Each structure stands twice: as C-alpha cells, then as structure tokens.
Amino acid sequence: MFSVSLGDDNAELRPLEPWRAEEFLAHMDRGREFVGQHIGLADAVTDLDSSRSFLRQYAEKAASDTGRIFGIWVDDQLVGGVLFRTMDVPSGNAEVGCWLEPSAVGKGLVTRAARVIIDWAVEERGIHRVEWRVSAANQPSIAVAKRLGMVKDGVLRESNPHRGQRQDVEIWSVLAPEWRAAGRAS
Numbered sequence: 001m002f003s004v005s006l007g008d009d010n011a012e013l014r015p016l017e018p019w020r021a022e023e024f025l026a027h028m029d030r031g032r033e034f035v036g037q038h039i040g041l042a043d044a045v046t047d048l049d050s051s052r053s054f055l056r057q058y059a060e061k062a063a064s065d066t067g068r069i070f071g072i073w074v075d076d077q078l079v080g081g082v083l084f085r086t087m088d089v090p091s092g093n094a095e096v097g098c099w100l101e102p103s104a105v106g107k108g109l110v111t112r113a114a115r116v117i118i119d120w121a122v123e124e125r126g127i128h129r130v131e132w133r134v135s136a137a138n139q140p141s142i143a144v145a146k147r148l149g150m151v152k153d154g155v156l157r158e159s160n161p162h163r164g165q166r167q168d169v170e171i172w173s174v175l176a177p178e179w180r181a182a183g184r185a186s
Contacts, residue, residue: 006112009074013113016071016081018055024071025051027078031101038138040162041099058083065089070117072100072109079104082113084121092128092176094121098141105140111147118148118179128176135160136168145172149182 003012016024028035028045036042045051061067061084069083080100087094096118098110121127132145136155145152150172158166174182 003073004116006072006109006116009107010076011072011074011107011109011112013070013072013082013116016055016058016069016078018052018059020071020078021048021052021055023078024055027071027080027101030103031080031099034102034105035099036163038135038141038162038167039097039099043163061087068117070113072104072113074104074107074109080109080113082110082117084117087121087125087127089125089127092126093131094125094127094129095131095133096121097133098144110141111144114144114148118174119183122176122179130174130179132172134170134172135162136170142170142172145170148174149178150174151178 003014006013025045025048028042032042045054058067058069065087067084067087070081071078072080072082080098082096082098085095085097096114098114100110118130121130132150134141134145153171153173156169156171158168160167160169
C-alpha cells in the first residue's frame, strides 16, 4: 500500500479502500456533526454496511476511472479525506471534494492533500479542469479553493437540498495551464 507524506506533522494521504470500513465509520462517528454541517457524507455513512457500501462505490469508480477517494491520516489515525467525486478523463473534467473531523481543522491538511491529488489529475491523468463545489455557507472550504488558486465561476442558487434546507452552491475551478503556472511560481 502506498502513502504520500503531507509534511512534517506525521500526516499522510492514503487510498481509502473498502477494507477500512470500520475505521471510516469510527472516523465519521467522531466528526459526524461537524462533517454534516455542509455535506451529505455524514448522513450517508451511519453504520458498517453503509460505510462498506460507500467505500465500495469509490472502489468501483477507481476501477472504471471515474473517481477516487483518499484518506488523510495523522499519527496513523484517519481524520479526513479528499476525493474526486467525479472524474471524466475523456472530457478532461473532475470534481474534487473534502471533509475533516474537528480535531484536524486549521492545520492545512485539506489544502496539502488536494494539491497532491489535483497535481496527479492534471499531470498524470490529463485533466484540464478541476472543479470545487461548495456550500456558499462553508467559508473554510471556500478558503481552501482560494488557496488552491481556483477562480469562482458562479453560484447555483438553492441547488442543493441538505437536511431540509436548500443551499446555494458555489463553483470554483482551476484549469491545467493555471495549475502548472502556479506550480512553477511556488
């Protein structure tokens, strides 16, 4: 199994596979209220069967080259993750997403992990456009999009029903030439 170091703080990025369903569920239980504020992941993973099913869906996406999921571990404990919710290699488009439990917030983990997978998508898979869709109320996630050099494309007004309320969704993106130029500059 591989892992990618995310810095000097014992943080690693690893594939999040179905055999880790129990660990994934325990992680969701620790962060359920926090994670569920803006995304449906916490409501989708509620027991061992749903945890296994969710991770199997991403294993199938990986096998069909239409998505990927990675966990973020700190000191060998799963604390969050990043994923390609969608990945359309022929058209060169992908949507990246993230989540963290409260213990991992404010350490730059999502930004570092997203950089790793976006770089892989652009340089290895030939993805031209990477999108970041985020609830307009989720300011920390919007801040990550900005740190990644993304541009706000627009707002889909009240497009996402979440826990009985409709949310505005902001769409941010970065194009491969912009990503490469920012990489050379840093």
